[in-house]
Amino acid sequence: MTNSISLSRRGFLISSGAAGLTISFLAGCAGADDNTPAAADLPPNPEVNAWVHIGRDDVVTIRIARSEMGQGTLTGLAQLVAEELEADWDKVVTEYPTPGENLARNRVWRDFSTGGSQGIRSSHQYVREGAAAARMMMVQAAANEWGVQVGECTVSKGVITHGPSGNELPFGAVAEAASQLDAPSDITLKDPSTWTIVGQPVARLDTADKVTGAQQYGADIVLDGMLLASIKAAPVRNATVASFDASAVEGMPGVVKVMQVGDNAVAVIADTWWRANKAVEALPVEWAGGDRFNSADFEAELDEGLTAEEAGIGNQGGDVDTAFANAAQIVEATYNLPFQSHAPMEPMNATALYTDESCEVWCPTQNGEAALAAASQASGLPIAQCEVYKQLLGGGFGRRGMSDYVAQAVLIAKEMPGTPIKLQWSREEDQRQGFYHPTTKARVRGALDEDGNLTGVNIRISGQSILAGIMPQAIVGGIDIATFQGLASPDNPRTADQSLKYTFPNFRIEHAMRTPPVRPGFWRGVNANQNAIYLECLMDELAVAAGRDPLEFRLAHLQDSPKSAAVLQAVADRSGWGSDDGKHRGLCAFYSFGSYTAACAEVTVDDNGQLKIDRIVAATDPGHAVNPQQIEAQVEGSFVYGLSAMLYGNVNFVDGEVQETNFDTYNVMRLSEMPEVETIVMPSGGFWGGVGEPTIAVAAPAVLNAIYAATGNRVRELPLNYRNLREA
Amino acid sequence: MARLHVNGQVVDVEFDDDTPLLWVLREQLGLTGTKYGCGVAACGACTVHIDGMAVRSCVYPASAIGAEEQITTIEGLSEDGSHPVQEAWKELDVPQCGYCQPGMIMAVAGMLNNNPEATDEDTDTEITNICRCGTFQRVRRGVQLAKTKM
Ligand code: FES
Ligand code: FES
Numbered sequence: 001m002t003n004s005i006s007l008s009r010r011g012f013l014i015s016s017g018a019a020g021l022t023i024s025f026l027a028g029c030a031g032a033d034d035n036t037p038a039a040a041d042l043p044p045n046p047e048v049n050a051w052v053h054i055g056r057d058d059v060v061t062i063r064i065a066r067s068e069m070g071q072g073t074l075t076g077l078a079q080l081v082a083e084e085l086e087a088d089w090d091k092v093v094t095e096y097p098t099p100g101e102n103l104a105r106n107r108v109w110r111d112f113s114t115g116g117s118q119g120i121r122s123s124h125q126y127v128r129e130g131a132a133a134a135r136m137m138m139v140q141a142a143a144n145e146w147g148v149q150v151g152e153c154t155v156s157k158g159v160i161t162h163g164p165s166g167n168e169l170p171f172g173a174v175a176e177a178a179s180q181l182d183a184p185s186d187i188t189l190k191d192p193s194t195w196t197i198v199g200q201p202v203a204r205l206d207t208a209d210k211v212t213g214a215q216q217y218g219a220d221i222v223l224d225g226m227l228l229a230s231i232k233a234a235p236v237r238n239a240t241v242a243s244f245d246a247s248a249v250e251g252m253p254g255v256v257k258v259m260q261v262g263d264n265a266v267a268v269i270a271d272t273w274w275r276a277n278k279a280v281e282a283l284p285v286e287w288a289g290g291d292r293f294n295s296a297d298f299e300a301e302l303d304e305g306l307t308a309e310e311a312g313i314g315n316q317g318g319d320v321d322t323a324f325a326n327a328a329q330i331v332e333a334t335y336n337l338p339f340q341s342h343a344p345m346e347p348m349n350a351t352a353l354y355t356d357e358s359c360e361v362w363c364p365t366q367n368g369e370a371a372l373a374a375a376s377q378a379s380g381l382p383i384a385q386c387e388v389y390k391q392l393l394g395g396g397f398g399r400r401g402m403s404d405y406v407a408q409a410v411l412i413a414k415e416m417p418g419t420p421i422k423l424q425w426s427r428e429e430d431q432r433q434g435f436y437h438p439t440t441k442a443r444v445r446g447a448l449d450e451d452g453n454l455t456g457v458n459i460r461i462s463g464q465s466i467l468a469g470i471m472p473q474a475i476v477g478g479i480d481i482a483t484f485q486g487l488a489s490p491d492n493p494r495t496a497d498q499s500l501k502y503t504f505p506n507f508r509i510e511h512a513m514r515t516p517p518v519r520p521g522f523w524r525g526v527n528a529n530q531n532a533i534y535l536e537c538l539m540d541e542l543a544v545a546a547g548r549d550p551l552e553f554r555l556a557h558l559q560d561s562p563k564s565a566a567v568l569q570a571v572a573d574r575s576g577w578g579s580d581d582g583k584h585r586g587l588c589a590f591y592s593f594g595s596y597t598a599a600c601a602e603v604t605v606d607d608n609g610q611l612k613i614d615r616i617v618a619a620t621d622p623g624h625a626v627n628p629q630q631i632e633a634q635v636e637g638s639f640v641y642g643l644s645a646m647l648y649g650n651v652n653f654v655d656g657e658v659q660e661t662n663f664d665t666y667n668v669m670r671l672s673e674m675p676e677v678e679t680i681v682m683p684s685g686g687f688w689g690g691v692g693e694p695t696i697a698v699a700a701p702a703v704l705n706a707i708y709a710a711t712g713n714r715v716r717e718l719p720l721n722y723r724n725l726r727e728a
Numbered sequence: 729m730a731r732l733h734v735n736g737q738v739v740d741v742e743f744d745d746d747t748p749l750l751w752v753l754r755e756q757l758g759l760t761g762t763k764y765g766c767g768v769a770a771c772g773a774c775t776v777h778i779d780g781m782a783v784r785s786c787v788y789p790a791s792a793i794g795a796e797e798q799i800t801t802i803e804g805l806s807e808d809g810s811h812p813v814q815e816a817w818k819e820l821d822v823p824q825c826g827y828c829q830p831g832m833i834m835a836v837a838g839m840l841n842n843n844p845e846a847t848d849e850d851t852d853t854e855i856t857n858i859c860r861c862g863t864f865q866r867v868r869r870g871v872q873l874a875k876t877k878m
Contacts, residue, residue: 070825070861203821210826211817212809213761213802217827220760228755253744274751275744345765345773345827345860394763394827395860427766629821633866637824640862663770663858672852674864 045172046179048137050097050108051081051130058158058172060087063097065109066119067366068206069344069393069400070637071692072630073119075204079626080124083197084131084190087171088158094205099368100387112368115401115522117593117690120626124688129187136184141177142169192624192685199683201629206392218364218391221351223420227256229412230277231423232285233265235432236656237517239290240264249279258283261411269412273424291517292656295339295439298516305462305512306334306443312477312513314484315499318506323456327447331545335444335537336717337530339651340437340523341658343666346394347430348405351422352413354379359386359410364393366401374403378410397641398522402435402470428661435521436651438464440530444538447506452546454557457507459487459534465513466527469520483511485528486592486697487535497594497689498528501561502539502554518653524641525696528592532697533704533718536588540705541714550587550705551577563684564589567598567619570680575600575617583614586705588698595689596621599639601675601702605710609724613643613673613703618695619680623687632679635695639677642699644668650719732793734759735804741790749785749793750774753801761802761830765858772857775831775838776801782838802830805837812877813837816870824861832857836871844878846871 047053053061062081068074078094081087102109110126135155142160143150146167154161158171192199209215234240244266246258254275261267266285270276305311324330350363352375359379365371368390376383393400409423425433440463447456465480474480481488481495487509488495500509523529543553551572558565568589572578577585577600584605589598602615618635625631648667652659660666704715711725729742734757741756748767753759753776765773767786774786777800778793793799805811809818813836816822823829832855839846839854846854851871859867 070823072824203818204823206826207818207821207823208809210823210829211814211833212806213759213830215826216760217763219764220754222758222760272747272751272755274747274755343860345771345825345858346763347765393825395825397860424764427764427768633821633824633863636865637862640859640864644860662768663766664768668858668860669862669864670858671855671864671867674852674868677865 045175048134048175048178049130049183050105051127052085052134054171054175056172058088058091058170060085060092060158060171062092062094063109064094065097065102065112066123067112067114067368067390067393067396069114069366069396071119071634072204072627073114074206075202075630076120076626077123077127078205079197079202080120080128081131083195084128085135086155086157089197089202091158092205096390098387098389099372102369103372103383113370113401114366114396115398117693121594121688121690128189132187132189133183134178136187137178137181138171138174140181141174145169145174145177198626199624199628201627204630215392217346217394218349218351218362219346219394219424221362221391221422223351223353226351226420226422227269227271227416228273228276229267229269229421229423230273230280230426231261231265231267231408231429232280232283233429233433234287234290235658236287236290236292237519239287241266242286242288244283244285246283249283252279252282255279257415259412259415261408265408267412267423269416269421273422277426290656293517293653294655295653298439301514302439302441302462305514306441306460308512310512311460311510312479314479314481314509314511315487315489316508317504320456320458320506320508323506324445324447324458327455328450329448329545331446331448331538331541333444333538333541333714333716334441335534336441337439337533338649338718339439339518340645340649341431341434341651341660341666342397342399342521342523343431343668344393344395344397344399347427348399348425349423350406350409351420352409353420354410354413355417357385360389361387361406361409362389362391363406363409364391364400365403365406366393366396366398367403370401371403371406374406375410378407379414397524398526399435401522404433427663431661431666432658434651435470435519437523438466438518438520440464442534444534446538446542448542448546452548454542454546455505457504457538459538460510460512461534462512462514464515464518464520466520466522468513468515480511480513483527484509484531485526486531486590498592501564501591502557503560504557525693528590528694528697529642529645529700532588532590533701536590536701537704537714540586540708549578554587554589558589563596563621564591567596567621567682570619570682571598571600571617574678574680575602584706584710586702586707586709588701588705590694590697592697593690593694594687595623595691595694597694597698599698599702601706603703603706603710605707605725607726609726610722611707611720611725613675616675616677616702617680618677618698619682620691620695621682621684622689622691623683624685625681625683628681631681631691634691635679636677638695639699640669640674642696643703646700646703646718646720647673648719648721730791731795732790732799733797734799735801743790745789745791747790749776749788749790749799752790753785759801759803763827763830765828765831770858771828772835773828773831775834775857777834777838780838780841782835802834805834811837812874813840813870815877816873819873820866820870822863822866822870824863828857828859832859832867836867836874840871840874840878844875846875848872
């Protein structure tokens with residue numbers, strides 16, 4: 001095999017890998033920008049503090065602890081830092097500190113975990129304080145150099161100016177002196193009204209390489225002497241490898257090693273992935289045991305949960321039983337939502353290099369520290385001898401918060417010490433070995449009095465708990481609070497960012513935990529997606545039963561949440577709600593991940609009952625809008641994710657095996673199905689809400705309610721699969 | 729040993745007859761801009777051009793490529809990211825995670841090669857690439873912006 005084109009990228013990767021285990025890696029690497037003539041003879045500047053390195057050439061390198069997976073958190077966090085730093089935005093670049101460095105430095109960058117739309121909202125305070133401290137230290141260093149008072153100095157766009165003398169010093173000239181100073185203890189952050197970078201629709205920092213193919217993902221890693229692995233884990237959960245016939249594939253071209261991985265998987269290592277994958281597909285394996293689960297059979301268990309005596313109560317108020325006993329009219333319906341798989345475009349992968357002294361892993365991960373812990377555990381080496389180099393993620397959606405594929409890569413690499421091995425999953429493996437968004441059903445009920453006033457609401461969710469499956473320690477008193485996203489109590493600080501915003505006189509939200517033998521996982525939007533369908537389709541059904549306008553009916557119960565009312569009113573106004581134009585519209589308002597969101601969908605259903613989603617107007621109030629154009633991108637993308645699930649998403653288990661193993665059977669939305677999305681970003685300030693997930697929740701309910709407006713039929717079971725919507 | 733024309737270069741490369749072009753590009757030629765998403769021609773992440781036509785390289789055996797056929801990958805679409813589609817993509821910040829975008833860009837560039845006046849409707853029917861991040865709206869706008877730069 002010849003290799004006619006040699007890539008310079010290889011050289012880069014090898015050197016970054018070799019330097020990886022030392023703490024000096026960051027400072028050394030960031031300083032590589034220093035190539036101005038004046039700086040050429042000097043050693044690179046040390047970092048100003050953990051968050052900021054400034055080169056002698058004034059290049060500002062901002063350290064980003066959270067993972068970028070398309071959601072734009074990298075650019076948003078850099079904006080926060082640059083703002084407090086008073087940096088020149090045009091000189092900003094970013095880099096990831098490694099999880100190993102975080103541990104070695106007493107977790108100076110705190111949490112690396114990237115999920116729950118938390119990237120900015122849970123780190124903005126300490127990230128901004130870190131940047132402000134760096135700025136203060138640089139001003140102090142400049143003042144020291146001039147022998148003047150700090151109060152006489154100002155700073156703007158990376159330049160410190162002494163007012164009285166007019167002297168100026170750029171950041172690069174004082175960064176080294178600043179790094180020697182004590183960190184200030186008294187830090188005041190800028191008032192939001194003075195922001196010039198935060199709140200601006202600046203371009204992403206990571207776009208250029210994504211349009212040329214230069215952007216490197218985990219799947220693209222090439223290390224010197226690297227071999228490739230493909231894996232096949234038991235297609236049935238909890239099954240193990242009984243036997244496999246390595247000799248059947250050992251003679252196939254390029255095959256280097258055939259091996260068992262843990263107790264439930266086999267892998268082939270070869271000189272190319274294509275060959276490794278062909279061999280693993282051809283490898284005869286006998287599996288033993290496992291849960292031969294059928295989704296269809298689970299329906300009965302879910303149904304039983306809908307009316308079971310026992311259920312955990314997530315939120316309640318008033319006396320709901322009396323409200324239903326005295327109701328003039330009761331609306332009741334059952335909604336049914338299937339399993340989903342994350343299906344990020346880049347299938348799982350990790351590259352590992354194991355030696356007797358160290359274990360290094362290159363991988364796309366939403367949780368660098370968990371990946372590091374997995375590497376340590378799988379390698380059997382102390383965590384201080386392991387390191388993880390985070391790669392850009394080709395999508396995460398919650399799937400890459402798990403580290404199963406990291407542990408596999410290390411176990412495989414351990415069989416060939418000194419040889420880097422890239423484990424790449426096939427799409428089929430990715431679909432089969434998911435942590436699935438659980439199926440749930442809900443019985444939703446509302447009580448109306450004689451005048452059409454809503455007197456009681458009862459939602460009984462039946463189904464799997466994600467926390468019970470992957471974080472059982474988070475289950476308190478038998479209750480999984482995450483199940484109640486968007487329906488939860490505002491009084492519990494752990495659920496306040498996921499709380500119910502309607503004011504109901506009497507209500508009870510319950511969950512009957514019913515657990516199938518399926519690995520559950522956090523899936524972009526998580527339970528808010530399901531709960532918004534339950535709540536907001538019920539509200540629509542109730543409005544119709546009460547003979548009231550769905551907008552007015554909702555607003556009548558949002559009296560205590562003016563921000564919810566505002567986003568709902570905004571989409572109604574922009575969409576032409578209530579106008580006599582013959583369009584069929586549906587509404588949804590929901591609060592989750594700390595943000596207020598609403599949507600109005602416009603649909604057409606033709607004579608054959610075929611759906612076309614024509615237009616969506618969406619509004620979001622995330623408090624502070626760090627980058628409005630990226631919020632728009634997330635809102636647009638949220639409709640693709642949410643409507644893909646509504647239209648097609650369904651993972652079906654037969655005899656324990658996933659039936660939809662690639663995009664030909666696990667279909668997702670395409671361009672032709674994309675409605676025009678108009679996004680209203682309406683930050684009201686004063687709080688920090690999430691962006692990547694909350695809008696997904698409003699996608700399906702708005703469309704489902706519009707379908708009712710168009711047809712008089714309610715869709716209560718997903719996916720839609722373009723069934724005839726004119727058939728009741 | 730087969731001779732391929734890739735991005736204007738002539739390369740001699742050895743591969744098993746059934747190896748899809750995708751893996752020859754990625755693994756033998758180091759052109760990792762072309763992505764693996766599904767391997768069954770369902771997602772478009774692996775789209776490259778053969779003589780200017782967009783093809784899904786994950787199901788295209790490298791051995792089926794003719795001696796004179798010109799393969800263009802995302803790395804060869806332009807020298808410096810200045811192809812009108814790439815320029816439009818940067819201007820509109822189309823990519824999110826970006827993993828699908830080399831394929832998306834090659835599919836769009838291929839469409840515009842054949843149909844420089846492509847409308848939104850043409851885009852909707854011809855561009856069937858999957859983007860799980862959901863960049864479709866900006867892709868649609870990007871096509872129209874790219875047209876003005878051709
Ligand atoms: S990887 Fe070729 S179409 Fe999906
Ligand atoms: S940009 Fe992430 S899959 Fe398209």
